[in-house]
Each structure stands twice: as structure tokens, then as C-alpha cells.
Amino acid sequence: MSDFAAHAERIRAVPDWPEPGVTFRDITPLLADAAGLAATIDALTEVASGWGPIDTVVGIEARGFVLAPPVALRLGAGFVPVRKAGKLPAPTESRTYDLEYGSATVEVHRDAIAPGDRVLIMDDVLATGGTIAAARDLVTSLGGVVVGELVLLELPALGGRERLASDTPLAALVTYG
Numbered sequence: 001m002s003d004f005a006a007h008a009e010r011i012r013a014v015p016d017w018p019e020p021g022v023t024f025r026d027i028t029p030l031l032a033d034a035a036g037l038a039a040t041i042d043a044l045t046e047v048a049s050g051w052g053p054i055d056t057v058v059g060i061e062a063r064g065f066v067l068a069p070p071v072a073l074r075l076g077a078g079f080v081p082v083r084k085a086g087k088l089p090a091p092t093e094s095r096t097y098d099l100e101y102g103s104a105t106v107e108v109h110r111d112a113i114a115p116g117d118r119v120l121i122m123d124d125v126l127a128t129g130g131t132i133a134a135a136r137d138l139v140t141s142l143g144g145v146v147v148g149e150l151v152l153l154e155l156p157a158l159g160g161r162e163r164l165a166s167d168t169p170l171a172a173l174v175t176y177g
């Protein structure tokens, strides 16, 4: 975790994107740097390692897809995608929710998570918490047990942590604002 802090300054703030008033936190410069990428995956894995056995890491499209599979590999867990609507071919569960900008519907394959599976939910950003709340709802509706929620960065001003409040651990490597 301490090594990650030295790399976090590569996360770029883009004002007024994708719409006026939003400061977009762009993680692409962090991930483009070899040492930054390694430190990010190391730090995320270190946090999740403290949460007990994990069968499945759920990553949320699109930016969660970048972070979840390498962490799943390190944990010896499988990877399950939560995708935007209309992309998964087999029967799905779906949820619709609001974002800081706009709204979205996400889906998961019904057979991707078995009752009792211990599931880690991962994404890049926690803002309003709507995306992780939807993913949590999808996992629990299939009988999965959410063992933790893990993001690279949190925007506390948008209230996601309060919205998601539960006994489940919620961790971010860095917070802004």
C-alpha cells in the first residue's frame, strides 16, 4: 500500500468531463506506467487478502474489467463480469441505477455465481455508490456472499460509502475531495 501512494499522483483530474461540473479522475496514466500498474494491483491484492477466502472476483464494465482479473489471478479466484445491458449471451439478472452523470443498467449471467460463493466486488471508482449497490444486489440475488467491495479510488463527496453502509468491508486505495 505504501508503494502505491508514490504512484497515485499519476491519476489525472480532467475538469468538466464528460459534462460541465464533473471532475473526471482518469486512471489511464497510472495504468500506462509499468511500476504504477504493478503497485496498483499489488495494493488491491494486499487489501483483499485480508478478507478471507474468495471464490470469485466480480469486475464491473468497463474499467472494473482492467483491475479485477489480475487481482483474481493473484487470489486464486475466478473472474465474473458484470456488464452493461445487452452484452451477455446467456440468461441474466439485471439492475438499473443512476450515475454521477446519467444512468446505466448492468447484468450478470445467472449461472456465474452459485449459492454460497464468496464474492469480492471490484471497480475503479466509488462515486454515488449506485454501480456497486447494483452489483451487490445482483450477487446476493444469486445467493452469493459479498465478502468485500474494493475500488481504486473513492470520491467521498458523492456519498457512496454512506449509501453502501453495511457489515461488509469497503476499501479504496485513495480518496479525492
Ligand SMILES: O=P(O)(O)OC[C@H]1O[C@H](OP(=O)(O)OP(=O)(O)O)[C@H](O)[C@@H]1O
Residues within 6 Å of the ligand: 060, 061, 062, 063, 064, 098, 099, 100, 104, 123, 124, 125, 126, 127, 128, 129, 130, 131, 132, 160
Ligand atoms: O459510484 P457510482 O456513482 O455508481 O459511479 C462509479 C462508476 O462510474 C464509472 O462507470 P461508467 O459507467 O462511467 O463506466 P465505464 O467504466 O464504462 O467508463 C466508474 O467506472 C464506476 O463504475
Ligand SMILES: Nc1ncnc2[nH]cnc12
Residues within 6 Å of the ligand: 022, 023, 024, 025, 026, 099, 100, 101, 125, 127, 155
Ligand atoms: N468523477 C469521476 N471520475 C471518474 N470516474 C467516475 N465515475 C463516476 N464519477 C467519476
